[in-house]
Amino acid sequence: MADDDWRMKYVDEFRDDKLAREIATEIRQEASGPLKFMEVCGTHTMAIARHGIRSILPENVRLISGPGCPVCVTPQWQIDSFIELGKLHDTILATFGDMIRVPGTCSSLEVEKAHGADVRIVYSPLDALEIARVNPTKRVVFFAVGFETTVPAVALAIIEANKLGIGNFFVLCGHKLIPPAMMALATDPEIKINGFICPGHVSAIIGSAAYEEIVRLSGIPCVVAGFEPLDILQSILMLVRQVVKSRAEVENQYSRVVTREGNVPGMKCIYEVFEVGDAEWRGLGIIPRSGLRLRPEYARFDARQFLSLPVVAEHSGTTGCECGSILKGVKSPLECRLFGKRCTPEHPLGPCMVSSEGACAAEYRYAR
Amino acid sequence: MKDDTILMAHGAGGKKSAELIRQVFLSRFSNPALSRLGDSAVLDSIQGRFAFTTDSFVVEPLFFPGGDIGKLAVCGTVNDLAAAAARPIALSAAFVLEEGLSFSILEQVVDSMHAVADEVGVPIVAGDTKVVPQGSADKMFITVSGVGEIPASVEPPAPDRVRPGDLVLLSGTVGDHGMAVMAQREGLRFSTNIVSDCAPLWSLVGAVLEVATDIHCMRDPTRGGLAAALNEIASLSQVNIEIEESAIPINEGVRVACDLLGIDPLHVANEGKMLVIVPESESQAVLSAMKKHPLGSMSSVIGRVNDAPEGSVYLRTRLGTLRILDTPSGDILPRIC
Numbered sequence: 142m143a144d145d146d147w148r149m150k151y152v153d154e155f156r157d158d159k160l161a162r163e164i165a166t167e168i169r170q171e172a173s174g175p176l177k178f179m180e181v182c183g184t185h186t187m188a189i190a191r192h193g194i195r196s197i198l199p200e201n202v203r204l205i206s207g208p209g210c211p212v213c214v215t216p217q218w219q220i221d222s223f224i225e226l227g228k229l230h231d232t233i234l235a236t237f238g239d240m241i242r243v244p245g246t247c248s249s250l251e252v253e254k255a256h257g258a259d260v261r262i263v264y265s266p267l268d269a270l271e272i273a274r275v276n277p278t279k280r281v282v283f284f285a286v287g288f289e290t291t292v293p294a295v296a297l298a299i300i301e302a303n304k305l306g307i308g309n310f311f312v313l314c315g316h317k318l319i320p321p322a323m324m325a326l327a328t329d330p331e332i333k334i335n336g337f338i339c340p341g342h343v344s345a346i347i348g349s350a351a352y353e354e355i356v357r358l359s360g361i362p363c364v365v366a367g368f369e370p371l372d373i374l375q376s377i378l379m380l381v382r383q384v385v386k387s388r389a390e391v392e393n394q395y396s397r398v399v400t401r402e403g404n405v406p407g408m409k410c411i412y413e414v415f416e417v418g419d420a421e422w423r424g425l426g427i428i429p430r431s432g433l434r435l436r437p438e439y440a441r442f443d444a445r446q447f448l449s450l451p452v453v454a455e456h457s458g459t460t461g462c463e464c465g466s467i468l469k470g471v472k473s474p475l476e477c478r479l480f481g482k483r484c485t486p487e488h489p490l491g492p493c494m495v496s497s498e499g500a501c502a503a504e505y506r507y508a509r
Numbered sequence: 510m511k512d513d514t515i516l517m518a519h520g521a522g523g524k525k526s527a528e529l530i531r532q533v534f535l536s537r538f539s540n541p542a543l544s545r546l547g548d549s550a551v552l553d554s555i556q557g558r559f560a561f562t563t564d565s566f567v568v569e570p571l572f573f574p575g576g577d578i579g580k581l582a583v584c585g586t587v588n589d590l591a592a593a594a595a596r597p598i599a600l601s602a603a604f605v606l607e608e609g610l611s612f613s614i615l616e617q618v619v620d621s622m623h624a625v626a627d628e629v630g631v632p633i634v635a636g637d638t639k640v641v642p643q644g645s646a647d648k649m650f651i652t653v654s655g656v657g658e659i660p661a662s663v664e665p666p667a668p669d670r671v672r673p674g675d676l677v678l679l680s681g682t683v684g685d686h687g688m689a690v691m692a693q694r695e696g697l698r699f700s701t702n703i704v705s706d707c708a709p710l711w712s713l714v715g716a717v718l719e720v721a722t723d724i725h726c727m728r729d730p731t732r733g734g735l736a737a738a739l740n741e742i743a744s745l746s747q748v749n750i751e752i753e754e755s756a757i758p759i760n761e762g763v764r765v766a767c768d769l770l771g772i773d774p775l776h777v778a779n780e781g782k783m784l785v786i787v788p789e790s791e792s793q794a795v796l797s798a799m800k801k802h803p804l805g806s807m808s809s810v811i812g813r814v815n816d817a818p819e820g821s822v823y824l825r826t827r828l829g830t831l832r833i834l835d836t837p838s839g840d841i842l843p844r845i846c
Contacts, residue, residue, distance in 0.1 A: 158827045187771065193830025242838075264695060264770075370828050486838045497771070507832040 162197070164374040169199040172381045177203045177333060179470050181323060182340030183210030183498030184368055190507035192370040202377065205470035206500030208322055209340055211287040212239050213492040213499040214422040219315050220245035222448055226282050226313065227258040229447055233276060235269035236284040238262045243495045266298035273310035282444045286315040290342040292433065293407040296414040299442050311444035314434055317420050319343050320351050321431035327359035332469050336380035338373070339365040341395045348403025352391045360389045367395040414439050423492040424464040464491035467500050474504040481505055515610040520640030533616055534636055537623040542634035550634035552599055557661045560595035562586060563654035571614065571648060573693045575705030578651060579618035583625045584709045584780055586653040588729040591714040592783065593665055595657025600626060601635035605650040608643045618649065629709045666724040671746035673816040675725055676792040678785040680713060680799055681807040682706070683735050684763040687777035692766060703762045708781030713802045717785060720794040726786040729779070733837055736775045738784055740836045744820040751823045752812035752834060776837040786814065
């Protein structure tokens, strides 16, 4: 109880509406010319929509949502693969909750569960490991999706499984890395971004130094931001000030959580188990060195060994779907002709609608 | 020998069934209408209009902080009647039991149904029990139906009677029940202090009826939470409802757990809260009656009804911005990060 009291006081300070309005006024006074800032992280997208932050910004400051929703950028063929694994005899699928409704090419985990697949929702990969421990006669496959924030816990589960000799725990690895995706966006000539609002949770692991190369090569300012309205508004003001003064640096608004070096033991844990490889981002295509795969010494945990099918490439996607352009911030959800008509949170056609964190889902839910 | 486990025979209609009814149900729910053991309970005549409702209850786990499936079943049906301004006069209870369920669990649940029905002053006059093979049901399902009497002087509140200019009152905090059950089910170690708000609301509604002459709508925001209830009302009454975020009380533990899991507390189920929508002229009297009641001490005016856009619900955030408050899409699922 005492812990909660402390935390709530803390959170309330960052939801102080008077202060927020003052910062919004400063942004209005200082921002000149049209400015486009990209919030990379899905949790930021949600927070911006939930608190209606767009509507207190001046018209010349636009926020666009980047590719930072891990569920949204998971390619459909990978969901298909996970579903295939669930059809194997004596197999339990373990997944984070928001993957359940995401459509693969012809089905979703929600539908497969209704048809008899043993699908369990877990909050942590360690819960999946526990399922494997108490079900020694079953194969337990965990769908490892997510960015640097979620990877350490998955790595830990694998290290633990290795140490305890748990032989029925496997992962289907779809992990992705944020800085390479930001670099791809920053250097894409189609995109004109004036600043990145960098993900607070991911940065807590990788450290703010991870964005220094992006700033150096692209000249786009970066500010690491927390998730309360005040954090986000303050980060926008910091970006505005960098642009106005023609500066391009990595600044850390979220210093109460994020350091320059990040979580060194966490990073060590990641690279003990995983190595960097190319990865496909739904809607963006293959980005070099933007994903993780198991190191050869941990290959026995790779669930792909049970897949008889060759890894299928992404099919061409839904005709008319603008998610690629939306993930790049070139178009807004409202500019897609499927948005809110054929494509809704109940029947998502494109990646940005599938998770509540996706740019289209957030737009649909809070701003239509 | 006294049984300690539910067997298939307990549902077969023979001696074992009779024993179960006597040992577990009759001994607790004793009342004249039930004790006659007729195929139907016969009730005294009801004056004027009556309300009739039914609800099935499945919950995992059966016991959670603040309640259990039995209390939930009685409260749920009582609250549905109360929302129609109906004083509960009789309930029925039908049980589907899984073979192998322990008697003591069943007895605890039935005890708890009895206690809450007694508190409300409503008899359980009819019942049924079926037993299904192990694996065919998850321990216990309960269906409770109820009839209630609407005072002759009251125009029954309904979700299509809300009008522009009405005020929206809420009897207390939101999100407690859903998060208490989720925390218990998922073993969320950080949220051990969350307690379900499960409670029978008839006496609170009774207090409101004493001071109000024209309640347009009452609804207990259960599954889908406050957001779903308000959207249904806005859509059925073809009005816009605007809610003030800062006016909605949320317990600290619930808010922390929701923040961590990325869940909107306005989408989370409640089992002991009532939304009351009244003309502005009645709102002060109704609010003070609600606040005087122990189950309504945290009541507040949370919003107002406007004429357009029809069928929509808006939330005025703490930042002073306006956004859509939508109905949740399906099951509430925690996010990845």
